[in-house]
Amino acid sequence: MIRRHFWNDQAGLGQGCPESLEKVIPVAARRQARTVIGGWSGYQPTELRSLGAIAEQLELGAVFYKDEESRFEISSFKALGGAYAVQCLLRDVFEEVTGRSVTLEDVERNHHPDLAADVTVVTATDGNHGRSVAWGAERFGCGCVIHMHEQVSLGRQAAVEAFGATVRRVPGNYDDSVRAAARDAALNGWFVVSDTSWPGYEDIPRSVMAGYTVMSSEAMEQWPLDAPPTHVFLQGGCGGMAAAIGIDLWSRSGEDRPRIVIVEPEPAACLYESATAGELRMVDITTETVMAGLSCGEVSLVAWPVIAAAVDDFLTIGDESIGPLMRRLARESSIVAGESAVAGLAGLMAAAADSDVARRLGLSAESRVLLFGTEGATDPEVYRRLVD
Ligand SMILES: Cc1ncc(COP(=O)(O)O)c(C=O)c1O
Numbered sequence: 001m002i003r004r005h006f007w008n009d010q011a012g013l014g015q016g017c018p019e020s021l022e023k024v025i026p027v028a029a030r031r032q033a034r035t036v037i038g039g040w041s042g043y044q045p046t047e048l049r050s051l052g053a054i055a056e057q058l059e060l061g062a063v064f065y066k067d068e069e070s071r072f073e074i075s076s077f078k079a080l081g082g083a084y085a086v087q088c089l090l091r092d093v094f095e096e097v098t099g100r101s102v103t104l105e106d107v108e109r110n111h112h113p114d115l116a117a118d119v120t121v122v123t124a125t126d127g128n129h130g131r132s133v134a135w136g137a138e139r140f141g142c143g144c145v146i147h148m149h150e151q152v153s154l155g156r157q158a159a160v161e162a163f164g165a166t167v168r169r170v171p172g173n174y175d176d177s178v179r180a181a182a183r184d185a186a187l188n189g190w191f192v193v194s195d196t197s198w199p200g201y202e203d204i205p206r207s208v209m210a211g212y213t214v215m216s217s218e219a220m221e222q223w224p225l226d227a228p229p230t231h232v233f234l235q236g237g238c239g240g241m242a243a244a245i246g247i248d249l250w251s252r253s254g255e256d257r258p259r260i261v262i263v264e265p266e267p268a269a270c271l272y273e274s275a276t277a278g279e280l281r282m283v284d285i286t287t288e289t290v291m292a293g294l295s296c297g298e299v300s301l302v303a304w305p306v307i308a309a310a311v312d313d314f315l316t317i318g319d320e321s322i323g324p325l326m327r328r329l330a331r332e333s334s335i336v337a338g339e340s341a342v343a344g345l346a347g348l349m350a351a352a353a354d355s356d357v358a359r360r361l362g363l364s365a366e367s368r369v370l371l372f373g374t375e376g377a378t379d380p381e382v383y384r385r386l387v388d
Pocket of ligand 1: 242
């Protein structure tokens, strides 16, 4: 069921992508991310899968699901962001220390092991981003400390520790852990590699977002229909992913861009609240949603202008459809989808079932919907509990 819907009539549907938005992640940065990540060992594009039975049930033209379950060892699209930002950061640090030009390839090939060993990266996570940063730190040879709030599962902690990172538990929610990571970095001379941004801290989150666009660039290359997608449903945490994919799709498709719809869990709907207020708003998270990766109460500063200008609709949903949808994808399509992966699909199904919302969103038999299944079973125990 859709809890709340906000239609953003300020978004430029049917218009070209404004230059000011293109600059948030310039095309050169997106291309570089594609080239560099495409060169990582083990790189394979993830599959774009047709959800034919769901399209038929909802009386839509087509529904495609970009399945991030097989994304490197991380099993989520986050592998593209945090680890890539660690690589970019190390390149910058090495250049500063040596006074010489250093390439991203030098970092990938561990050409400066002693310099790397002197660097420690730190971030907050509710699971996936920290895992990506820890994986990147291990690959590129630097130290890593990850802050997790008290509700993050032990399974997610173990997944981060498996890459050699130290985990620090922090009281409170995700936003408290973001502040704790920044404080610890300042105290210890560590480098914050965050997926969210705040005043004065924007460059690294931009690298993270540039990495995410690898997912949309693959999806558009794989898109099998003659006509482009009409709608894209994106699940929102701090908004970094939705902004990255939104810019990439708008910049590629111009005035033919799809309608961009954000779906958030009701207790953590900071993007919805900010969009309706027309300015940044925080949500104090008091109830944790099952969609752990989306439990975020503060919008990323870098993402916000894109969210405000490019996102046509904001939907909030409850947890009730998440387990059943994960089960349905597993049984019907052999797709292993984690709790946060199915949020976009849950939003689509709830919107299609609500005649008012469906009409406002223009959902019809002509609609061709693109979804991003952003994670697999990133916590196998939680997955089993919800699916079995
Ligand atoms: C699986 C998954 N999907 C979507 C998101 C949302 O990304 P963002 O916080 O950039 O909005 C996250 C964030 O952690 C996630 O883990």
